Amino acid sequence: xxxxxxxxxxxxxxxxxxxxxxxxxxxxxxxxxxxxxxxxxxxxxxxxxxxxxxxxxxxxxxxxxxxxxxxxxxxxxxxxxxxxxxxxxxxxxxxxxxxxxxxxxxxxxxx
Amino acid sequence: xxxxxxxxxxxxxxxxxxxxxxxxxxxxxxxxxxxxxxxxxxxxxxxxxxxxxxxxxxxxxxxxxxxxxxxxxxxxxxxxxxxxxxxxxxxxxxxxxxxxxxxxxxxxxxxx
Numbered sequence: 141x142x143x144x145x146x147x148x149x150x151x152x153x154x155x156x157x158x159x160x161x162x163x164x165x166x167x168x169x170x171x172x173x174x175x176x177x178x179x180x181x182x183x184x185x186x187x188x189x190x191x192x193x194x195x196x197x198x199x200x201x202x203x204x205x206x207x208x209x210x211x212x213x214x215x216x217x218x219x220x221x222x223x224x225x226x227x228x229x230x231x232x233x234x235x236x237x238x239x240x241x242x243x244x245x246x247x248x249x250x251x
Numbered sequence: 252x253x254x255x256x257x258x259x260x261x262x263x264x265x266x267x268x269x270x271x272x273x274x275x276x277x278x279x280x281x282x283x284x285x286x287x288x289x290x291x292x293x294x295x296x297x298x299x300x301x302x303x304x305x306x307x308x309x310x311x312x313x314x315x316x317x318x319x320x321x322x323x324x325x326x327x328x329x330x331x332x333x334x335x336x337x338x339x340x341x342x343x344x345x346x347x348x349x350x351x352x353x354x355x356x357x358x359x360x361x362x363x
Contacts, residue, residue, distance in 0.1 A: 172349055183355030230294060237282045240351055242295040
């Protein structure tokens, strides 16, 4: 069966520090991968999506970046975190017309 | 550009009531529409997926319908329970680029 792993579950980082959130998918190949951010009390904001290795599309300008070094690995990064980067980050995948599946999320607090 | 809207933004009803959550989309060129549930501080759990060729899907007390021509989907919850309290989101999968377009969600509270 397909599973998606996202870590860490919670993270507290000081302003200006780097960030690396990792997401891996098992049980499928060539999935579409997504990073979303959900601010408190708000809907999902698509940050990045990838249809293949090394193919990253950015939906919003920001100080975040994403990489897909392997088919089933999607990484969200920042060189210097801002207070406004705090939020709940979700990784998701789907393949073709199948259901979308989500990781359990990472609660990031920038202090 | 696809826009997905969910109404109402929040809903509070007594336990036992049947209720309907609405999701509308502006571009009917979708592959499917999916309903999710999100508990506070948690990830999203898929509830029902309706392919573009289907009219409805059922799972237990949940029934989701899809009317592509009118750009609407509804999630019907029968005999609501306090455990149904969560935020419900719908997402449309676009057939042009396989992107998921999301509604902002409906926060549902079921009062015991």
